[in-house]
Amino acid sequence: MDRTPYAPPAAPVRDLQPEDLGPVPDWAAVLIGLVTNKFLAMVVADELSSFLAAIVTEDEALEVTFALTSDLGLTYCAELFAFWMALRICRSRSFWVVIVLAAISWAITFADRWVLNDHGWPFWYEMALLSVPVLAFISVYVLYRQRASVA
Secondary structure (H helix, E strand, C coil), rough: CCCCCCCCCCCCCCCCCCCCCCEEHHHHHHHHHHHHHHHHHHHHHHHHHHHHHHHHCCCHHHHHHHHHHHHHHHHHHHHHHHHHHHHHHHHCCHHHHHHHHHHHHHHHHHHHHHHCCCCCHHHHHHHHHHHHHHHHHHHHHHHHHHHHHHC
């Protein structure tokens, strides 16, 4: 048996070089993130949740509740993805991009649900939908801080 003198390092291995600049300016990253976010949240999540509810449930009242709940989960995922993507593609890698994107996203959601249209959905759903951008922002912030403390 050959014994090698190699021993793995005791400390965690990480890249010591600073991260490269992102490919697009910050304003463009906010715009791309906003378009991606609203397309995924307002179009894809809505259609996918309705489709899943029609497949999974047979009771009409349960179908509506399932559709609204799954829409909240898919909207959260859309917000989370858009915030992460904007942070990854912005030139400065600044968290201000995510702050601006979250504020605009919340304002659009508020205007769409409370000012422009009366969709007639239950109050719990409308309030939860307003809290989704905030929860996604908090999630990205916590992950960002954890990553910054490791690096």
